[in-house]
Amino acid sequence: MKVKQVTVRAGRTIPHPTRSYSNVKTEIELVVDVESDDDPEQVISKARIQAEQIVHTHQEQVCESIRKGVEIVSTQSRIEQLEAELAILKEKQQSHQGLLFATTEVNEAPDYDDQW
Numbered sequence: 001m002k003v004k005q006v007t008v009r010a011g012r013t014i015p016h017p018t019r020s021y022s023n024v025k026t027e028i029e030l031v032v033d034v035e036s037d038d039d040p041e042q043v044i045s046k047a048r049i050q051a052e053q054i055v056h057t058h059q060e061q062v063c064e065s066i067r068k069g070v071e072i073v074s075t076q077s078r079i080e081q082l083e084a085e086l087a088i089l090k091e092k093q094q095s096h097q098g099l100l101f102a103t104t105e106v107n108e109a110p111d112y113d114d115q116w
Helices: 040-106
Strands: 005-015 023-033
Touching: 005 040, 023 040
Parallel strands: none
Antiparallel strands: 005 023
């Protein structure tokens, strides 16, 4: 029997980088043509190594993307919170400026130079 094609599957499941009780699963299937002068066992070995490397690299990229996404959402949430706090502080500042102006007018020191 002559082997013309080899199919190799690889998969890996790791814990989700940010969620408890969740996993990230990656699977790949490689189909490799075997040339007439190739040793099928070597083709299978090389294909298996390549598939495992692809799965590993993909999972690292997915986990990094998840971490960055969580960081972006957290940062956006903090920005919204700070903007809301800033709006409140601006409102307070405006109301205090009115009070400060009124207090300044009432508490002005008399001009004693005019009396002498």
